[in-house]
Amino acid sequence: LRLLVLLACVSALTACAPAIQRPGVATVLAPTPNKDARRANFVILHHTSNNTAAKALEILTSAQKGVSAHYLVGRNGTIWQLADEQDRTWHAGASWWGGQTDVNSASIGVELDNNGAEPYAEVQIRALLGLLRDIRQRLRIPAANFLGHGDVAPGRKVDPGANFPWRELALAGFGLWCDPPYPAAPAGLDNALALRALGYDTGRPDAALRAFRRHFVGTESGDPVTSEERNLMSCLLGKRTFTD
Numbered sequence: 001l002r003l004l005v006l007l008a009c010v011s012a013l014t015a016c017a018p019a020i021q022r023p024g025v026a027t028v029l030a031p032t033p034n035k036d037a038r039r040a041n042f043v044i045l046h047h048t049s050n051n052t053a054a055k056a057l058e059i060l061t062s063a064q065k066g067v068s069a070h071y072l073v074g075r076n077g078t079i080w081q082l083a084d085e086q087d088r089t090w091h092a093g094a095s096w097w098g099g100q101t102d103v104n105s106a107s108i109g110v111e112l113d114n115n116g117a118e119p120y121a122e123v124q125i126r127a128l129l130g131l132l133r134d135i136r137q138r139l140r141i142p143a144a145n146f147l148g149h150g151d152v153a154p155g156r157k158v159d160p161g162a163n164f165p166w167r168e169l170a171l172a173g174f175g176l177w178c179d180p181p182y183p184a185a186p187a188g189l190d191n192a193l194a195l196r197a198l199g200y201d202t203g204r205p206d207a208a209l210r211a212f213r214r215h216f217v218g219t220e221s222g223d224p225v226t227s228e229e230r231n232l233m234s235c236l237l238g239k240r241t242f243t244d
């Protein structure tokens, strides 16, 4: 009965809006026509960890599983669209990038049909590049904002994994890249500060370093940072522009 009374109150409030929209904060509605849908400014790449696209589709569309993405790119190059790009899908989870704490709200999620322990098929990468070109053209997403799940959730996620061809993507304009030999980093460049400036959550410095290495070096060792890697961090920071 108490619930019914509460529901009645809620609908009464709705009916006699626009004075109060929510308890605790009195607001006055003054609607504007000058608005449109929000636009994603990041693309987050994943691997499904499944052996088939059919299995991945089953999971990504199951109400019980509570996970999703906007696109799934199959091993054979088939592209499935699971949600409108204006919608917030559930792919990044607890995540952080450059101070952005709700990566799902700011991004388009792309799942790659890959079990995490196999190379990516060339036809699949070609299809992905076609999809990303289309997204970039429409949404004007800067190169630096094409990232992996492992980048935005260090210590928790590793996808799309060390097999992912980040260099090939970066040469096509998706993500940052530097090839050796790297210019010398400024003396005294702080490793953790450099990773943080790139965007990494350095709350766990070892996890951030592993994520950086997985993406930009192709290894995941826990060794101390080398001068070569410090030079690489510095080079990448120099490439970080925010124009599309």
Ligand SMILES: [Zn+2]
Pocket (backbone or CB within 6 Å): 045, 046, 047, 091, 149, 157, 159
């Ligand atoms: Zn993922």
